[in-house]
Amino acid sequence: MRRVAGFAVAVIALAPSGVFAAPPAPTFTKDVAPILYNSCVGCHRPGEIAPMSLISYDDVRPWAKSIRLKVASREMPPWGADPRFGKFKDDRSLSADEIETIARWVDAGAPKGRDADLPSVPTFATGWSHGQPDVIIEMPVDFQIPAEGEVPVIDFFTRSPFTEDVYVKGLEVRPGTSAVVHHAGLYVIDKLPDGAKLVNGQIVNADGKPMGRNQVARANGGSATEEIQKLLSYVPGRGYEEYQGDAGQLIKAGSYIDFYMHYQPTGTPQKDRTKLGLYLAKKGQDIGHQIYHSFSAAGPTAYIVEGKEYAPRWRADQTRDEGGVNLPNIPPYAENWKVVSVHTIREPITLYGLTPHLHLRGKSMKYTLTWPDGGEEVLLDVPKYDFNWQVYYELESPKRIPAGSKVTVVTLFDNSPKNRYNPAPEKEVFWSEQSWDEMYAPQARLTVDSRTLKTTATATPQQKH
Numbered sequence: 514m515r516r517v518a519g520f521a522v523a524v525i526a527l528a529p530s531g532v533f534a535a536p537p538a539p540t541f542t543k544d545v546a547p548i549l550y551n552s553c554v555g556c557h558r559p560g561e562i563a564p565m566s567l568i569s570y571d572d573v574r575p576w577a578k579s580i581r582l583k584v585a586s587r588e589m590p591p592w593g594a595d596p597r598f599g600k601f602k603d604d605r606s607l608s609a610d611e612i613e614t615i616a617r618w619v620d621a622g623a624p625k626g627r628d629a630d631l632p633s634v635p636t637f638a639t640g641w642s643h644g645q646p647d648v649i650i651e652m653p654v655d656f657q658i659p660a661e662g663e664v665p666v667i668d669f670f671t672r673s674p675f676t677e678d679v680y681v682k683g684l685e686v687r688p689g690t691s692a693v694v695h696h697a698g699l700y701v702i703d704k705l706p707d708g709a710k711l712v713n714g715q716i717v718n719a720d721g722k723p724m725g726r727n728q729v730a731r732a733n734g735g736s737a738t739e740e741i742q743k744l745l746s747y748v749p750g751r752g753y754e755e756y757q758g759d760a761g762q763l764i765k766a767g768s769y770i771d772f773y774m775h776y777q778p779t780g781t782p783q784k785d786r787t788k789l790g791l792y793l794a795k796k797g798q799d800i801g802h803q804i805y806h807s808f809s810a811a812g813p814t815a816y817i818v819e820g821k822e823y824a825p826r827w828r829a830d831q832t833r834d835e836g837g838v839n840l841p842n843i844p845p846y847a848e849n850w851k852v853v854s855v856h857t858i859r860e861p862i863t864l865y866g867l868t869p870h871l872h873l874r875g876k877s878m879k880y881t882l883t884w885p886d887g888g889e890e891v892l893l894d895v896p897k898y899d900f901n902w903q904v905y906y907e908l909e910s911p912k913r914i915p916a917g918s919k920v921t922v923v924t925l926f927d928n929s930p931k932n933r934y935n936p937a938p939e940k941e942v943f944w945s946e947q948s949w950d951e952m953y954a955p956q957a958r959l960t961v962d963s964r965t966l967k968t969t970a971t972a973t974p975q976q977k978h
């Protein structure tokens with residue numbers, strides 16, 4: 514950011530003196546539009562999540578100064594990874610050259626340029642971003658979102674339509690009413706607990722009480738994290754994932770899909786019925802390995818909180834979803850509250866991607882790999898974590914990591930008033946999936962090399978109805 518600002522100042526200072534000939538000022542049509550079409554209009558176009566369109570010169574001109582600011586500070590496009598570490602697919606960040614071009618264009622008065630230079634406006638898929646899915650599963654009911662107030666996060670379960678096991682290669686979540694869907698988590702559970710029933714999208718126990726998915730998992734005899742398979746998350750700007758190589762997601766016949774929904778009221782009553790689209794393995798496609806979302810699939814994790822080793826405990830009475838891990842509460846006003854987790858890799862894995870998940874006090878997260886010979890490599894550094902932009906950083910090419918390695922994740926939380934997203938610095942912060950509580954989830958996408966799935970896909974199974 515400094516470097517870019519410095520460059521722009523140098524241009525202004527030198528051009529009038531005539532000592533060095535400044536390069537001709539960039540124009541919208543020739544230099545800036547290609548950058549916007551490539552990196553911005555995916556969100557900044559009518560009907561999308563961003564507040565204004567950035568397609569035509571007339572759209573863009575009033576925003577020129579604001580655009581300069583947001584790209585120089587790297588707030589736009591939203592992308593948290595420090596460019597020095599790792600190479601990621603769909604990296605939407607701008608290069609230093611592109612930022613300089615925008616800065617020089619704004620400083621030159623944001624000229625339009627020749628119409629003939631304007632590239633054609635990109636076309637976008639409407640609806641599903643990667644074509645029609647093989648199978649679409651909907652929330653079982655329309656949920657009514659009130660005009661105001663807090664809506665607690667809620668699980669909606671529905672029986673999957675599959676009568677045989679299927680292997681998924683790609684998934685997309687599409688909100689019914691995107692304005693109200695703050696985020697969504699999609700999960701699969703294998704069966705209903707004994708005595709439980711599915712009633713209007715809720716799993717209710719023998720006493721008629723609704724059960725959250727972690728309670729369902731425990732009732733099925735597992736711990737919360739082992740018995741439920743996460744499928745993917747939706748947040749604005751992210752809702753599609755696919756699995757490279759021979760990685761895939763097994764969904765068993767007769768299993769249940771959980772839509773774990775976080776709604777935000779918008780001032781008027783709304784309703785929502787979110788959908789999950791699945792792209793199944795094609796006939797003959799090898800699915801050799803199940804995808805996992807946490808390093809715990811490959812070995813144990815040690816936690817160090819504020820310099821002290823800490824063994825997380827699960828409270829037996831916990832009825833809400835814990836999410837992530839229970840750590841000591843964060844004290845009021847703590848500014849650089851540090852959590853380190855050391856993930857031992859006991860068996861060889863293939864790493865496909867990383868996705869830091871923290872809530873509003875999350876400040877930074879950095880993943881470092883230590884190879885068995887002691888050599889180190891930063892996998893991902895997100896120096897300014899932003900809860901509003903939960904990015905999935907998919908590695909450009911999958912990484913084989915041998916047994917005897919470890920991944921160390923260093924995370925800072927900021928519960929001080931300096932954190933502009935902090936809703937209540939005077940409060941001690943607890944751990945839960947509610948966004949006003951905190952979460953620590955250094956998520957990943959990986960396969961464990963020794964844990965093979967059966968098979969080559971047979972024909973794409975049909976939906977039952």
Ligand code: HEC
Nearest residue numbers: 552553555556562563564576579580583584589590591750
């Ligand atoms: C992934 C979606 C996405 C992409 C890509 C994206 N933006 Fe945005 N942008 C948003 C959203 C949503 C907002 C409003 C909320 C916010 O400010 O975070 C926004 C806000 C802005 C604002 C501030 C608007 C205001 O009200 O002050 C500017 C300026 C901006 N974007 C410019 C850009 C530029 C330039 C690019 C490309 C280089 C870009 N954005 C890429 C989603 C996106």
